[in-house]
Amino acid sequence: MNQSKTAIPFYQLESKRLIIRPWKETDFSAFKAMNSDPLVMEHFPAILSEDESRTLFDEINRRIDQNGFDFWTCEVKATSDVIGFVGLNKPTDQFYFSPCIEIGWRLRSQYWRQGYAKEAIRKFNASPWHDKNAGELLSSSLTEGSSVSRTRGLSDSS
Secondary structure (H helix, E strand, O other): OOOOOOOOOOOOEEOOOEEEEOOOHHHHHHHHHHHOOOOOOOOOOOOOOHHHHHHHHHHHHHHHHHHOOOEEEEEEOOOOOEEEEEEEEOOOOOOOOOOOEEEEEEEOHHHOOOOHHHHHHHHHHOOHHHHHHOOOEEOOOOOOOOHHHHOOOOOOOO
16 A cells, blocks of 8 residues: 655564554554544544544555655554554644654554553664654653553663
């Protein structure tokens, strides 16, 4: 689906349990399920309809094609389950520190608290692709103390 225009082409990354790779059309049903889960979307304005998920899915892929990066699929090696996404994003909102690059992740709720987000981000942060494209990164959580903010301490020593 995506032919990245980066100097370092992004094919896929593999950690002990995960594959981080570009999206396939067959991933859409898992993407849609994640975005319609009230637990996952608790701190967002609303859960996404199928049409809204389709628009976001297509937009992520468009940004990958345009910028050479955005959020990629996270898949469990052992089961081939698509559990969510991890990657870099150029926020369209303007902040006092803009322009910036955000590192982000979103996982389906049944895969929370198993160390997948930390594993994926560590692998992504250690990749030569990340070094080439990221520079200084921004990461934010929606509310302090929420499950979104618990994935802190992403260094190898944590």
